[in-house]
Each structure stands twice: as C-alpha cells, then as structure tokens.
Amino acid sequence: MSFSVTEPSRRQKWIAGSLVVGYALITLIPLLWIIATGFKSSADSIAYPPKVVFQPTVEGYVNLFTTQTRMGEDLRAEPREDLPWYEQLVREKGNTIVGASRYSERFFNSVIIGFGSTFFAILLGTMAAYAFSRFRVPLKDDLLFFILSTRMMPPIAVAVPIFLMFRNLGLSDTHAGMILLYTAINLSLSVWLINGFIDEIPVEYEEAALIDGYTRFQAFYKVVLPQATTGIASTAIFCLIFAWNEYALAVLLTSGTAQTAPPFIPTIIGVGGQDWPAVAAGATIFLVPVMVFTILLRKHLLRGITFGAVRK
Amino acid sequence: MAKVILDQVTKTFGDVVALDNVSMTIDDGSFVILLGPTGAGKTTTLRMVSGLDTPDAGEIFIGDQPMIGLTPAQRDVAMVFQQYSLYPHMTVRQNLEFPLKSPILKTPQSMIDEKVEAVSRVLQIAHKLDNKATALSGGEMQRVSIGRALVRSPSIYLMDEPLSSLDAKLRADLRIELKNIQANFGQTLLYVTHDQIEAMTMATHVGVLDHGKLVQFGSPREIYENPVSIYAASRLGQPRINILPADLFKGPVPDGAKSIGLRPEQISQGTGEESFVTRVEHLGDQTRLHLKFKEQDLITVTNAHTSLQRGETVKIRPHKPFFFDADGARIA
Numbered sequence: 001m002s003f004s005v006t007e008p009s010r011r012q013k014w015i016a017g018s019l020v021v022g023y024a025l026i027t028l029i030p031l032l033w034i035i036a037t038g039f040k041s042s043a044d045s046i047a048y049p050p051k052v053v054f055q056p057t058v059e060g061y062v063n064l065f066t067t068q069t070r071m072g073e074d075l076r077a078e079p080r081e082d083l084p085w086y087e088q089l090v091r092e093k094g095n096t097i098v099g100a101s102r103y104s105e106r107f108f109n110s111v112i113i114g115f116g117s118t119f120f121a122i123l124l125g126t127m128a129a130y131a132f133s134r135f136r137v138p139l140k141d142d143l144l145f146f147i148l149s150t151r152m153m154p155p156i157a158v159a160v161p162i163f164l165m166f167r168n169l170g171l172s173d174t175h176a177g178m179i180l181l182y183t184a185i186n187l188s189l190s191v192w193l194i195n196g197f198i199d200e201i202p203v204e205y206e207e208a209a210l211i212d213g214y215t216r217f218q219a220f221y222k223v224v225l226p227q228a229t230t231g232i233a234s235t236a237i238f239c240l241i242f243a244w245n246e247y248a249l250a251v252l253l254t255s256g257t258a259q260t261a262p263p264f265i266p267t268i269i270g271v272g273g274q275d276w277p278a279v280a281a282g283a284t285i286f287l288v289p290v291m292v293f294t295i296l297l298r299k300h301l302l303r304g305i306t307f308g309a310v311r312k
Numbered sequence: 313m314a315k316v317i318l319d320q321v322t323k324t325f326g327d328v329v330a331l332d333n334v335s336m337t338i339d340d341g342s343f344v345i346l347l348g349p350t351g352a353g354k355t356t357t358l359r360m361v362s363g364l365d366t367p368d369a370g371e372i373f374i375g376d377q378p379m380i381g382l383t384p385a386q387r388d389v390a391m392v393f394q395q396y397s398l399y400p401h402m403t404v405r406q407n408l409e410f411p412l413k414s415p416i417l418k419t420p421q422s423m424i425d426e427k428v429e430a431v432s433r434v435l436q437i438a439h440k441l442d443n444k445a446t447a448l449s450g451g452e453m454q455r456v457s458i459g460r461a462l463v464r465s466p467s468i469y470l471m472d473e474p475l476s477s478l479d480a481k482l483r484a485d486l487r488i489e490l491k492n493i494q495a496n497f498g499q500t501l502l503y504v505t506h507d508q509i510e511a512m513t514m515a516t517h518v519g520v521l522d523h524g525k526l527v528q529f530g531s532p533r534e535i536y537e538n539p540v541s542i543y544a545a546s547r548l549g550q551p552r553i554n555i556l557p558a559d560l561f562k563g564p565v566p567d568g569a570k571s572i573g574l575r576p577e578q579i580s581q582g583t584g585e586e587s588f589v590t591r592v593e594h595l596g597d598q599t600r601l602h603l604k605f606k607e608q609d610l611i612t613v614t615n616a617h618t619s620l621q622r623g624e625t626v627k628i629r630p631h632k633p634f635f636f637d638a639d640g641a642r643i644a
C-alpha cells in the first residue's frame with residue numbers, strides 16, 4: 001500500500017474547511033430543528049413565521065413520558081406546592097398525570113431488538129465471513145451470491161409471508177421474533193462486508209499464530225479479530241441503523257409487547273391535539289443511541305488501517 | 313530438538329508438482345540448508361514439516377513420531393516466514409512474547425522477560441521493544457520475526473531466507489548467532505537461503521532441490537566438490553562454475569561427455585592454451601578474471617594483487633574438471 005500526499009496550501013485548506021462546515025450545517029439544520037421543537041411550547045411549535053428564538057420548556061418531554069387527563073374545575077383552583085414539578089407543569093394546562101406513557105417501554109424494545117439483532121448479525125456474520133475467506137467452502141461463490149440475493153428485494157416485499165409464518169410460529173409481536181427477523185435481513189450485509197475486510201488480512205498472521213502454539217480459533221480472536229475491528233465496527237453501525245430505523249415490518253409485526261419506537265412515535269400526535277413538541281422530543285431521544293454507538297466506535301473506524309507488517 | 317524425517321513426500325498444487333517424492337533425514341542437532349532457485353519447493357518443504365500444509369503422499373516424522381493430523385502447535389516447531397509477518401496490532405515486545413504465552417507453553421512472566429531480553433540483545437532490537445511492530449524498518453521486522461522463533465526451544469527451527477533483507481554487517485553477526493544455537497545449544501535447523509556464504513559456513517548438510525525433486529543431499533563440501541549434476545554444481549560457488557563444451561580443451565574426454573565444468577580452482581593459470589582477459593574485477597580479497605577462450609566466456613579467480621590488464625593473454629588448462637552428459641548429469 002502506498003500513496004503520496006502533498007500538504008495542501010492554506011487557501012485550499014480554508015476552502016475545504018468552509019465547504020465541510022457549510023455542508024455539515026445544511027445537513028444538521030433538520031436535526032437541530034427537531035431538537036429545538038422538542039423544547040418549544042405547543043403554540044411556539046406551530047407559530048408562523050417559525051420561531052428561532054423561544055422560551056424553552058420541557059413540556060414536550062413531560063407529555064412524551066406521561067398520559068394525562070383533564071382535571072375537573074374544582075381541583076384546578078387549589079394550588080398544590082407539594083406536588084412534583086412535572087405535575088405542576090401539567091396542571092398549568094388544566095391537566096393531571098394519570099400514569100407513565102408507553103414511550104420508554106417502546107424505546108427499550110428498540111434498544112433490545114436493535115442491539116440484539118446487531119449483535120447476532122455481527123457474531124454470525126463474522127464467523128461466516130471468516131469461513132468463506134479462509135476455508136475451502138464448496139460452491140463458495142454461489143453461496144455468497146445467494147446470501148447477497150436475499151437482500152435484493154426490499155424486505156417489505158416478503159412482509160406478508162413473514163407475517164403468516166410469524167403468526168404460525170408464535171413469533172408475532174415478540175422480541176425474539178423481531179431480533180430473528182432483523183438479524184436475518186442484516187446477515188447478508190454483514191457477511192459480505194466483513195468477508196471483504198477479512199480477505200484483506202493476510203493469512204500469514206494466522207499461520208504465524210498457529211506456529212506460535214495457538215489453535216485456529218485462538219488465532220482467529222487474538223490475531224484476526226483485532227485487525228478486523230474497523231470492518232466489524234462499520235458493519236455494526238450499518239446493521240444497527242437498519243434495525244433501529246426499520247418501520248414497515250415493525251408496524252406489521254408488532255403491537256402490544258414488542259413494538260419498537262418508530263411505529264410508536266407517530267401515535268403520539270394523536271394524544272390531545274397535535275403535540276409536535278412531544279413528537280420532536282420522542283424523535284430526539286430516539287436519535288441518541290445510534291449517535292452514541294457511532295461515536296463510541298468512531299475510534300475504530302479511523303484507527304483501523306494497518307499498514308503492512310507483511311512483506312509482499 | 314529432534315530428528316526430522318521426510319519420507320517420500322509429494323505435494324501438488326493443481327498442475328504444479330511442488331514436491332516430488334522427497335525423502336530426507338534431518339539429524340538431531342544438524343543444520344540443514346535447502347538450496348534451489350525460486351519455485352524449487354523450498355518453502356513448501358518447510359510448510360510440510362510445520363504442518364501448515366499436509367503432503368498429498370508420504371509422511372513426516374518428528375522425533376520418530378508420525379505427524380499425520382497434527383497441528384503446527386502440536387508439532388512444536390518454530391518458523392521464520394519468508395514473508396515476515398509481525399502482528400501489526402502488537403508492540404515488538406508483545407510479538408516476541410506471543411509464542412511464550414501460548415496455551416501450550418504458558419511461560420511464567422519472569423522467564424518471558426528473561427528470554428525476550430536475551431533474544432532482543434542478540435538481534436540488536438532491545439531499543440525497539442516498545443515500538444509498534446508497524447513502526448519498524450524492513451530489517452528490524454525481519455529480526456523481530458527471527459526473534460519470535462528464537463525465544464522458543466522447539467523440536468526444529470524452520471527458517472525461510474531469514475537474513476535476506478539485512479545489511480552485510482548484521483547478516484554476518486546473525487550468521488554466527490544462528491550457527492551458535494545449533495553448534496553450542498544442539499538445536500536442529502532447516503533453513504532456506506540463496507546466500508552461498510550462509511550455506512557454506514552454517515550448514516552441516518545441504519539439500520539441493522530442483523523442481524520439487526531432492527537431487528542431492530550431503531555436506532556443503534561434498535556438494536561443492538562432488539556435485540551430481542550441472543544443476544547441483546551451479547548452486548554453490550562464487551563465481552559460478554563455468555560450463556563449457558566438453559571438447560573445448562585439449563586432452564582426454566570421457567565417453568558421452570557433453571560439457572566440462574570448471575570451478576575457478578579447476579583452472580590452472582600459466583600453462584596450457586592462451587585466453588584473452590576481457591575484464592579484471594578487483595573485489596579486495598580476490599580478483600576475478602573474465603576470460604575469452606575460443607569464443608567462450610569464462611570467469612575465474614586470480615591473485616588479489618594481480619597486475620594483469622584487460623587485453624592481455626593468460627594461459628589456462630583444466631585441472632581435475634567435472635564432465636557432464638547431455639542431460640547435465642555428472643559422469644566424471
């Protein structure tokens with residue numbers, strides 16, 4: 001591997017820098033708008049012209065996490081200093097909190113299903129990719145093509161058969177069912193991506209480890225895995241993003257127990273008028289895990305390239 | 313330390329016969345060097361012994377145990393790869409410790425430190441121990457790769473051109489060290505090199521491979537003084553043996569001889585027929601003469617302080633030459 005780099009001039013750096021910043025701003029605006037809306041009052045959120053400067057409130061978040069009902073006139077009159085701040089916030093609108101909303105439940109369903117399926121897609125994908133890359137697998141190319149072909153039509157195209165199968169197998173509306181489904185969909189991606197990365201790692205490293213007294217499996221996790229982290233990390237991010245954002249199949253296959261956040265968030269709109277701040281708050285919180293996951297793995301994405309310690 | 317036997321080992325890759333019925337006994341405590349041009353099957357031989365590849369036919373014994381089905385780890389071999397492959401995600405020290413920390417050896421840390429310390433001193437890489445393996449020069453990587461073998465006391469050391477990218481001084485130092493581990497510590501080595509000096513100075517035995525066949529096996533002197541073919545004769549000797557038409561010189565020629573082989577010491581100077589000096593190369597400790605004799609070019613060695621000049625003539629005569637038949641096999 002070799003490449004040459006000439007140091008760009010100050011001017012070039014400046015132009016490149018402003019382009020990147022400009023692009024980042026444009027792509028960030030919708031995101032910032034969602035985050036801002038989450039902290040607006042209902043009135044501010046639909047004000048025209050749109051308000052950029054506003055009085056922030058956590059009303060949206062309180063609405064997101066609670067179910068409320070109107071209070072009777074009599075109760076409304078008496079101020080209650082002993083109640084917690086969120087109850088007081090709700091009371092200003094003439095409502096009272098009757099319980100927690102289902103958002104946190106849906107959110108944790110997303111976490112379990114998203115990360116669970118990512119974990120299995122990566123675990124199985126890495127092992128399959130290693131086998132494809134290193135062992136003489138009969139019909140290897142055909143098998144790899146078959147695996148890729150499972151991704152060729154959009155998952156929703158097979159929604160009906162999956163729906164029927166899930167109903168018969170008792171997998172409808174279960175965490176296990178959704179993890180299985182998302183793992184299956186992501187597996188083709190993970191096998192292909194990771195296979196590409198493992199192919200790039202010279203077999204000499206494993207052979208050296210075998211000679212140095214390790215078994216093949218030990219060589220795999222002590223020598224191959226550390227060098228495949230870049231590929232595995234980026235594949236994991238792709239898998240998580242898919243499972244995290246998946247909407248259509250989740251709508252179809254989940255309702256009560258295993259519903260994820262994407263089908264739930266739109267239902268917030270209906271609760272007591274169009275509560276945009278609550279929707280925005282739900283969306284904001286929903287964004288956090290993928291962001292955190294990506295930031296945590298970023299170090300591996302940047303660090304991964306290892307320049308050859310194998311003489312070619 | 314152990315005796316290693318290859319018994320009629322054959323290995324093919326598709327149409328290529330990489331090893332063709334090779335039998336060889338590597339005695340305990342011997343230093344065997346394999347010679348042969350690229351593609352002769354040297355690396356394949358080492359891989360057969362190591363267990364990284366398995367023979368299509370034939371058997372390998374280490375310490376009289378058949379090796380069929382045994383992994384490299386079970387064979388307890390150490391190998392220096394032609395492609396020195398350091399673990400790039402580890403430091404030099406971690407690379408050297410790696411074999412000692414294997415589940416098979418499980419060396420205590422104090423012993424590991426001692427060995428790593430000793431080996432890094434011998435290989436002159438002690439100051440690089442905490443560098444990343446990728447932050448080394450080619451020569452340093454090669455030394456770490458040798459070090460990863462030397463920290464162990466395996467049944468046999470397999471080394472594939474281990475000194476090839478080192479500078480002359482270091483190469484000379486390490487030749488002595490490697491010879492030392494065999495001569496003074498009784499280790500067994502199977503070693504591949506193209507380097508004539510390495511073969512002559514370190515080997516107790518030399519095996520000459522030609523397209524996967526072991527054509528000659530013996531002490532370096534034996535191969536040098538009594539080669540079985542033009543091919544074997546060409547493996548050793550600097551400058552290379554001169555191969556000329558058998559009847560070029562006056563004198564008796566055995567029946568069936570096609571070529572005469574003359575090493576520099578088989579060319580007497582000062583008597584015989586005249587040849588022309590086309591070039592004089594002063595190499596310091598010796599001087600090479602390029603001669604033209606009856607339209608044939610030959611190279612020999614003469615006195616380091618010779619006053620011979622290009623264009624002058626010198627008389628030459630074969631002295632105990634080799635004769636080879638049309639197939640290149642030695643007949644006298």
Ligand SMILES: Nc1ncnc2c1ncn2[C@@H]1O[C@H](COP(=O)(O)OP(=O)(O)O)[C@@H](O)[C@H]1O
Pocket residue numbers: 325326328329330348349350351352353354355356357
């Ligand atoms: N893994 C392999 N696949 C196909 N051919 C191979 C393989 N390994 C070695 N060969 C062939 O076997 C022959 C001997 O190779 P090798 O042992 O590497 O030679 P050397 O080390 O003497 O240069 C060569 O013709 C080489 O192309």
Ligand SMILES: [Mg+2]
Pocket residue numbers: 351354355356394472
């Ligand atoms: Mg080789």
